[in-house]
Amino acid sequence: MTSKRSLVIHWAEQGNIPGQELLKAVAAVDILPRAGDWRRFLDKLFLWLGALALAFATLFFVAYNWDNLGRFAKFGAVQGLIVFSVAAYWRLGAEKLTAKASLLVASILLGVLLALYGQTYQTGADPWQLFFYWALLILPWALVGRFASLWLVWVMLINVSIYLYFSTFGSWFWRLFSPVEQMFWVGFVFNAVALVGWELLATRLSWLNERWAVRIVALLGGSAITWLAVFTIISRREAHIASIPVYALSMLLLYYFYRRKIPDLFMLAAGCLSGIVVVTTLFGMMMLSGGGHSSSQGFLLLALIVIAMGAGSAYWLRSVQRERLS
Numbered sequence: 001m002t003s004k005r006s007l008v009i010h011w012a013e014q015g016n017i018p019g020q021e022l023l024k025a026v027a028a029v030d031i032l033p034r035a036g037d038w039r040r041f042l043d044k045l046f047l048w049l050g051a052l053a054l055a056f057a058t059l060f061f062v063a064y065n066w067d068n069l070g071r072f073a074k075f076g077a078v079q080g081l082i083v084f085s086v087a088a089y090w091r092l093g094a095e096k097l098t099a100k101a102s103l104l105v106a107s108i109l110l111g112v113l114l115a116l117y118g119q120t121y122q123t124g125a126d127p128w129q130l131f132f133y134w135a136l137l138i139l140p141w142a143l144v145g146r147f148a149s150l151w152l153v154w155v156m157l158i159n160v161s162i163y164l165y166f167s168t169f170g171s172w173f174w175r176l177f178s179p180v181e182q183m184f185w186v187g188f189v190f191n192a193v194a195l196v197g198w199e200l201l202a203t204r205l206s207w208l209n210e211r212w213a214v215r216i217v218a219l220l221g222g223s224a225i226t227w228l229a230v231f232t233i234i235s236r237r238e239a240h241i242a243s244i245p246v247y248a249l250s251m252l253l254l255y256y257f258y259r260r261k262i263p264d265l266f267m268l269a270a271g272c273l274s275g276i277v278v279v280t281t282l283f284g285m286m287m288l289s290g291g292g293h294s295s296s297q298g299f300l301l302l303a304l305i306v307i308a309m310g311a312g313s314a315y316w317l318r319s320v321q322r323e324r325l326s
Helices: 004-013 019-028 035-064 071-092 097-121 127-145 148-169 179-202 211-235 243-261 265-289 296-325
Strands: none
Touching: 035 071, 035 097, 071 097, 097 127, 097 148, 127 148, 148 179, 148 211, 179 211, 211 243, 211 265, 243 265, 265 296
16 A cells, blocks of 8 residues: 655645645645654664564573583573573463564574573584574464564574585585585575465465565565576676576566565565676676776766666666556
């Protein structure tokens, strides 16, 4: 849905609202924050900052006093706060914001507890296992909590575990691709599935309909496939050519879905940026293959291409915005 603020700005740009009447129009549609709005904003801001500060303060306290605290004191401090956070979530009620903040603190402290256990008993586990098991253990809380931010934490933990897995073991079962490529392929597939699942569930579950969280998941998957397309252009190996049609299909689906189904200007802008990066890489490689790597005219042409694509994208995005407001 189009916001009141965007509509007022659009009407002002069209000349429907005289400049001297703009402040009256803004006041009439009640889009300026009042004192109560600022208080509610500050309450939420300080709540989340306090929750994160408590979780990370526990981590730093244990790390700084590692030699001065005994084994039971370390485990007792972390486990005690986890129990307290879960009890606070249960006592406050699942739908309250303070309860969700408590559950987020418990989820972060669970990772601290896993790291403490591994460091204390020297289990020899690989780093990726810490984040993978962390994600598995907080999965029930994410299901019960019905909290978009906690699900985003879960997605981020899986992404970190994928990165650390391939950093540790290198190749997987795809011998045609390097370990880095395999990491980006797995990351792209996971985040694409997470994005599609999130968008489908958000139509039925209102608490999942947080556009900022969906956009972060989309950026993770889009960055992976963009990197794969760029690597294919640079390496010029036939074994990597599959990333080009996958990239093209991803861009087409992004355009169709976020232009026709769920209009989202941020997603379209991210797609434009990705296209600019890939096309610029393609033209740059064409210049280098033609022996023009030392030609100032070639780099000037490349700069003009980037400027033209950026200006064209901005003009198109602006027209899309006007469409939504009309």
